Structures are given as C-alpha cells and as structure tokens.
C-alpha cells in the first residue's frame with residue numbers, strides 16, 4: 472500500500488448530458504480513474520468535480536493532496552481562474568499533476584506550459600498503438616515495448632507544447648497520424664505528466680495498461696522532501712569574499 476494522497480478531478484458534465492458516456496462510465500469518469508488507482512494500492516484516493524463548491528479543490532483539500540489528476544473537456548472555461556491559480560501554485564510548491572486526454576486545453580495545463588496546447592484530432596474509432604520511448608523510466612514500469620487500444624479518438628501532431636523534459640510514449644494511429652502521448656515536465660518543485668488517451672465515449676480508463684500508466688505516473692509525480700526554494704538576500708556569504 473502506498474501512503475500517497477491522490478485527488479482525481481473530473482469535469483463530470485458529459486456523463487449528465489450524453490447517454491453514451493453515462494453508459495460507459497455510470498459512476499463518472501473520475502470514479503473509474505480513481506478505482507484504477509485504488510486497485511493499484513493507493514490507499515487515499517478522493518474525487519472532486521467541477522460543480523462542487525470551489526470545484527472540490529479547496530485550500531484544505533489541495534493541502535492534503537500529493538498528486539492531482541485532471542480530466543476536463545467541454546467546460547474548461549467554467550473553471551474559476553482563482554482555482555487555476557491555486558492549483559498551479561501547489562504544483563510549483565511540489566504537488567504532482569497528471570493531465571489526461573482533453574486536459575491538454577485546460578487552463579491549468581496551458582498556464583504551466585505557457586503554450587496553447589493545440590493539436591489535431593479526429594473521431595473515427597481508430598486503433599492506437601503506444602510505443603514506449605523511455606525504457607526504464609518509472610512511468611513505464613510493467614509496460615511492454617508497445618500496447619494498444621482497439622478504438623480511440625485520434626490526437627495528432629503538431630501538438631503545441633514545450634519540448635518535454637522526458638518523452639515517455641508516442642502513439643501511432645490507423646489513419647497515419649503520430650502523437651507525443653506521454654510527456655513529462657518539471658515546473659518549480661512539481662512534476663507534471665501529460666497522458667493522451669481517455670476520450671469520454673470509450674472504456675479507456677478500464678484498460679489495464681492505461682490504468683498501470685496512470686498508477687505509475689502518480690507514484691513518479693509524488694512530491695520529494697528537501698529544502699524549499701528559499702528567497703532571501705544572502706547577505707552573509709558561506710565563505711569570505713576577498714576583495715581586490
């Protein structure tokens with residue numbers, strides 16, 4: 472059992488308006504993602520969603536969150552800028568952030584990346600093959616050289632992100648497109664992982680490999696103990712500074 476404290480955030484709107492999504496995720500997408508983490512041995516997994524007060528991301532909840540996962544799509548603009556600021560600040564202080572699928576356009580991801588997050592897409596039930604390009608990286612633990620999903624939405628390059636610190640997966644789609652589908656960055660003390668799959672109409676968050684990658688990513692993004700960034704006038708030097 473891991474003593475990590477994870478908060479799984481979901482927009483939780485499609486499930487109320489699109490029967491196809493509710494059929495795949497009767498308890499909501501966030502609950503399926505959370506179940507995958509619980510199954511993987513994370514003892515403390517809570518969920519939060521957009522229509523809760525403060526989007527379920529109060530100061531108190533964020534203070535008790537080591538890693539936050541984020542799935543949003545149609546309502547990115549309904550996320551309060553104050554909460555975005557609060558989440559981004561926590562990331563800079565060391566909270567891990569796992570951004571899933573259409574979260575590439577979330578305010579918090581764009582803020583932390585500094586780019587538009589734009590990409591190409593197509594909904595055509597395509598086969599997707601993920602290739603591991605960072606063998607030995609903790610996020611690939613237990614994952615083969617490649618794995619596949621029988622049908623997903625296509626996301627294709629160009630993907631407007633800063634060059635990742637580490638690229639972990641690339642995806643190939645039946646229609647010929649490729650995509651950087653698993654990418655890591657550090658911002659301040661916080662680790663960020665973007666993971667592509669998870670269109671709302673597919674049962675992607677029940678897939679064994681997808682669940683394993685998210686579990687690995689949550690563990691990888693856990694905060695690291697150590698000295699905080701200490702802003703000060705370092706008036707007294709460590710060693711004497713000889714003049715002349």
Ligand code: ZN
Pocket residue numbers: 572573624669670671
């Ligand atoms: Zn999608």
